[in-house]
Amino acid sequence: MARLCRDRPQYFYSLDIMRGLSALSVVFFHWRHFFYHGSSPGNFVPQQLPLFSVFGVLYLEGGKAVSFFFSLSGFLFFWLYSEQIAAHRTSPWEFVVRRFARLYPLHLATLVAVALLQIGWRATHTEYFVCRFNDLYHFFLRLLMVSGLGWAKGLSFNGPVWSVSIEVFLYLVFFIVCMLNKRAWWHLLPFVIAGVVLISVGTGPLANGLVAFFMGGLSYSLFERVRLSGMSASRIYVVAALVGSL
Numbered sequence: 001m002a003r004l005c006r007d008r009p010q011y012f013y014s015l016d017i018m019r020g021l022s023a024l025s026v027v028f029f030h031w032r033h034f035f036y037h038g039s040s041p042g043n044f045v046p047q048q049l050p051l052f053s054v055f056g057v058l059y060l061e062g063g064k065a066v067s068f069f070f071s072l073s074g075f076l077f078f079w080l081y082s083e084q085i086a087a088h089r090t091s092p093w094e095f096v097v098r099r100f101a102r103l104y105p106l107h108l109a110t111l112v113a114v115a116l117l118q119i120g121w122r123a124t125h126t127e128y129f130v131c132r133f134n135d136l137y138h139f140f141l142r143l144l145m146v147s148g149l150g151w152a153k154g155l156s157f158n159g160p161v162w163s164v165s166i167e168v169f170l171y172l173v174f175f176i177v178c179m180l181n182k183r184a185w186w187h188l189l190p191f192v193i194a195g196v197v198l199i200s201v202g203t204g205p206l207a208n209g210l211v212a213f214f215m216g217g218l219s220y221s222l223f224e225r226v227r228l229s230g231m232s233a234s235r236i237y238v239v240a241a242l243v244g245s246l
Helices: 013-035 052-080 082-086 092-122 136-143 159-179 185-200 205-229 233-245
Strands: none
Touching (some): 052 159, 185 205
């Protein structure tokens, strides 16, 4: 009977496809911004959007793909970095520099660009466009990448970066977990449970990110168990079907 290859994969092309589809879902969800009057929602009727019969679920629920991005990050970070951090082959400084180099230049460029565009818009309109809290306080929250951690009054400047600020916080939690070598599934599950509890009391996106990121970590833990078990292909399909159903 065919066995699963135990070699550690170098790349997950399937995750790239899923990442692309999820990004497209978010684009569909933000189509509603074309109907805004300044920072106020206009007469938005989803059923009148192009090809609603085909893409209706994306227009209405595409924003939930952000949770998938958190889960994807959890899976990829545990795959790429967890062993290195636990073995102290990746230092805190090296980890921070890698994340900073990947995220911050584009973040800063978009923040400045959107700030200038909002100033130009406000010069000829009574309200800002979509994101209304474009003051110095919120600019510094964006600059420090902490806008999604509960201190903002609402969306400001490059609004979608709220999710990146949550990711940055999750990277910090992830590094500490791996540095302490608490990577087993029973170490990760309490983070998911804590996030679910926080969601139930209305704490918002940060708790949702916590659940999704560590669900991604749990998914990687399951993947490694299956990969190393030598499980037959037929059994893998059964496990995949059960996980998908869950």
